[in-house]
Amino acid sequence: MLSKQQKLRWGILGCGRIANDFVMGLHLVAAARVVACASRSLEAAQAFGRMHDIPTCYESYEALCCDPNVDVIYVGTLHTLHYPHTLLALRHNKHVLVEKPMSMNQREAEEMIALAREKNLFLMEAMWTRFFPAVRQVRALLRDGVLGAVHAVKADMGFAFPANADRIWKRSLGGGGLLDIGIYPLAFVSMVFEGEEPENVHTVGATSADEGVDTYAVVTLQYSKNRFGTIQYSCLADFVEEVVIVGEKGTLRINAPAHVADRITLSLHGQPSQEMHFPHPAPAPSKSSFNFGGSVGFMYEGEAVTQCILNNERECSEYALSESLLLSRVMDSARKSLGVVYEADQPRSSL
Amino acid sequence: MLSKQQKLRWGILGCGRIANDFVMGLHLVAAARVVACASRSLEAAQAFGRMHDIPTCYESYEALCCDPNVDVIYVGTLHTLHYPHTLLALRHNKHVLVEKPMSMNQREAEEMIALAREKNLFLMEAMWTRFFPAVRQVRALLRDGVLGAVHAVKADMGFAFPANADRIWKRSLGGGGLLDIGIYPLAFVSMVFEGEEPENVHTVGATSADEGVDTYAVVTLQYSKNRFGTIQYSCLADFVEEVVIVGEKGTLRINAPAHVADRITLSLHGQPSQEMHFPHPAPAPSKSSFNFGGSVGFMYEGEAVTQCILNNERECSEYALSESLLLSRVMDSARKSLGVVYEADQPRSSL
Numbered sequence: 192m193l194s195k196q197q198k199l200r201w202g203i204l205g206c207g208r209i210a211n212d213f214v215m216g217l218h219l220v221a222a223a224r225v226v227a228c229a230s231r232s233l234e235a236a237q238a239f240g241r242m243h244d245i246p247t248c249y250e251s252y253e254a255l256c257c258d259p260n261v262d263v264i265y266v267g268t269l270h271t272l273h274y275p276h277t278l279l280a281l282r283h284n285k286h287v288l289v290e291k292p293m294s295m296n297q298r299e300a301e302e303m304i305a306l307a308r309e310k311n312l313f314l315m316e317a318m319w320t321r322f323f324p325a326v327r328q329v330r331a332l333l334r335d336g337v338l339g340a341v342h343a344v345k346a347d348m349g350f351a352f353p354a355n356a357d358r359i360w361k362r363s364l365g366g367g368g369l370l371d372i373g374i375y376p377l378a379f380v381s382m383v384f385e386g387e388e389p390e391n392v393h394t395v396g397a398t399s400a401d402e403g404v405d406t407y408a409v410v411t412l413q414y415s416k417n418r419f420g421t422i423q424y425s426c427l428a429d430f431v432e433e434v435v436i437v438g439e440k441g442t443l444r445i446n447a448p449a450h451v452a453d454r455i456t457l458s459l460h461g462q463p464s465q466e467m468h469f470p471h472p473a474p475a476p477s478k479s480s481f482n483f484g485g486s487v488g489f490m491y492e493g494e495a496v497t498q499c500i501l502n503n504e505r506e507c508s509e510y511a512l513s514e515s516l517l518l519s520r521v522m523d524s525a526r527k528s529l530g531v532v533y534e535a536d537q538p539r540s541s542l
Numbered sequence: 543m544l545s546k547q548q549k550l551r552w553g554i555l556g557c558g559r560i561a562n563d564f565v566m567g568l569h570l571v572a573a574a575r576v577v578a579c580a581s582r583s584l585e586a587a588q589a590f591g592r593m594h595d596i597p598t599c600y601e602s603y604e605a606l607c608c609d610p611n612v613d614v615i616y617v618g619t620l621h622t623l624h625y626p627h628t629l630l631a632l633r634h635n636k637h638v639l640v641e642k643p644m645s646m647n648q649r650e651a652e653e654m655i656a657l658a659r660e661k662n663l664f665l666m667e668a669m670w671t672r673f674f675p676a677v678r679q680v681r682a683l684l685r686d687g688v689l690g691a692v693h694a695v696k697a698d699m700g701f702a703f704p705a706n707a708d709r710i711w712k713r714s715l716g717g718g719g720l721l722d723i724g725i726y727p728l729a730f731v732s733m734v735f736e737g738e739e740p741e742n743v744h745t746v747g748a749t750s751a752d753e754g755v756d757t758y759a760v761v762t763l764q765y766s767k768n769r770f771g772t773i774q775y776s777c778l779a780d781f782v783e784e785v786v787i788v789g790e791k792g793t794l795r796i797n798a799p800a801h802v803a804d805r806i807t808l809s810l811h812g813q814p815s816q817e818m819h820f821p822h823p824a825p826a827p828s829k830s831s832f833n834f835g836g837s838v839g840f841m842y843e844g845e846a847v848t849q850c851i852l853n854n855e856r857e858c859s860e861y862a863l864s865e866s867l868l869l870s871r872v873m874d875s876a877r878k879s880l881g882v883v884y885e886a887d888q889p890r891s892s893l
Binding site for chain 1: 693694698700742746748758764768770772776778779781782786788790792793811
């Protein structure tokens with residue numbers, strides 16, 4: 192068991208662009224220390240290690256997972272590899288934070304969660320949006336009933352991905368918009384309705400002619416009592432990326448770009464709108480630079496996970512595994528409507 | 543034939559709250575004159591006439607339609623009566639501006655349009671949003687290609703209608719959100735895609751337990767080339783009511799409240815957002831007051847229709863009858879998905 196005085200020792204599995212940003216965020220977390228990283232090639236791991244002052248570099252993910260000095264593994268590989276790499280880490284008794292989407296489908300998510308529970312290890316899908324102070328403030332306002340009964344939530348995300356962005360356009364790499372960006376607005380809807388199971392999920396969208404990955408979609412989640420949430424995403428255009436929550440007493444908006452929110456706006460009927468600002472922290476000095484806007488906000492998630500594990504918690508109440516499972520179910524349903532099928536959806540061969 | 547020097551003589555059929563606002567708007571149109579009005583009771587017509595300085599008041603709609611001094615009839619009665627009252631006026635050789643929705647369903651709209659064409663009379667559904675300078679500027683910007691290819695449009699409208707607002711909650715009065723407010727965001731989507739026929743229309747929503755009228759819905763219109771429009775409406779909550787048009791080069795927003803727009807915002811990639819203001823005119827002095835916010839903007843529509851008729855046009859190019867027909871088809875399809883059926887949808891009895 193870890194003591195609270197100890198620093199939590201992180202290992203980084205996959206040294207790509209998102210891992211770069213995550214580690215830079217983690218550098219602001221006092222109780223965290225990055226002790227090792229692994230890539231498919233030693234050169235890549237060493238380059239990453241030099242960039243981020245990580246003492247130990249592995250050319251094998253298994254070697255990283257065997258390192259007794261590592262407490263928790265951050266899985267930052269491709270979507271399609273989240274499942275095998277998370278299982279690998281859990282089997283080596285490491286806690287895991289796995290990038291979103293945690294898996295390609297519900298079946299994988301269930302297996303990952305079952306193994307974490309069996310081994311009594313921490314597991315979380317890296318829904319880092321959930322930990323931004325602006326978003327925490329939204330949850331606090333909703334809990335306080337500031338909007339009264341919530342009736343509707345809208346959330347959107349869209350990027351004009353370039354034609355050469357293989358990861359998004361190739362089915363074999365887990366491409367398509369839903370798993371990559373659609374999951375963000377879905378998680379916002381789920382957040383507002385506190386992980387409640389929707390009564391219906393309806394999806395409308397389109398897939399690419401060549402690879403059959405989803406290019407855009409509109410997903411409507413229907414809840415009891417006339418409550419609903421609607422998300423839109425697109426890989427073809429830059430959307431505004433806002434979350435609008437409409438209640439009995441007014442509207443609460445997570446201003447764009449909502450997935451790295453630093454501003455929310457509360458508009459209650461008959462009152463002037465109130466804007467609340469939650470500036471991101473200044474980045475730590477680094478030899479590297481961020482690949483994605485707002486990535487310094489990884490520190491909020493890094494801090495939350497670090498504290499959970501140091502507190503001997505096995506999941507994080509701010510983003511419970513039941514909610515990851517719900518999203519995986521919703522995404523499976525949406526993909527079924529769209530006709531997007533991945534390798535991972537095929538019946539598993541007996542190995 | 544009317545000469546351009548002449549004033550167009552308007553008759554008002556129905557003296558309700560919306561007719562009050564329309565006449566107040568029309569008072570700002572120099573080429574228009576309101577010469578007569580009719581209500582179901584003489585007292586109501588006379589009260590309306592006194593309020594708006596209308597010289598002739600009728601207690602019968604037919605009497606109004608027979609008045610040789612009337613050139614054009616504004617039909618401002620209940621939704622369910624738009625069809626019979628429009629036919630009545632057309633049969634008496636009057637031009638007609640009929641409140642939105644022009645009819646309860648596509649079949650009625652087709653008959654109304656066929657009769658107007660047969661009699662060579664002007665007919666328009668009163669989609670007054672279309673004539674606001676802010677909205678005309680949006681169309682001009684889109685025509686100039688300022689956004690490049692348009693990918694998506696979102697529009698919404700929602701009001702927390704009180705429980706005693708019979709018109710919205712009673713099926714016999716043409717209740718439900720789609721015909722009353724949902725038509726506005728639908729017309730915005732149709733405007734952006736220039737009346738193009740969508741490839742698919744998908745509707746998700748709910749109906750009231752007692753009367754079976756639609757309480758909320760999300761309608762997605764899918765067009766070729768990955769283009770889509772999404773509308774949301776609700777009779778249960780006050781929505782922000784914006785229109786967001788996302789294109790290749792940026793975003794164009796019709797700011798709330800979009801159905802009486804006075805402000806638009808153009809945000810092109812890499813450029814600061816540009817807000818454009820189109821203040822409404824000052825109302826003419828009146829013994830009455832407006833029932834609905836922004837109603838002075840009826841003058842834009844009143845001016846457009848007045849000029850069309852004085853120019854001997856039989857429909858208005860800014861809001862063609864083909865587009866009304868398209869919306870009636872889309873709304874029929876949406877109602878079918880929702881299970882909302884009106885008396886007007888029943889097979890017509892042979893009279």
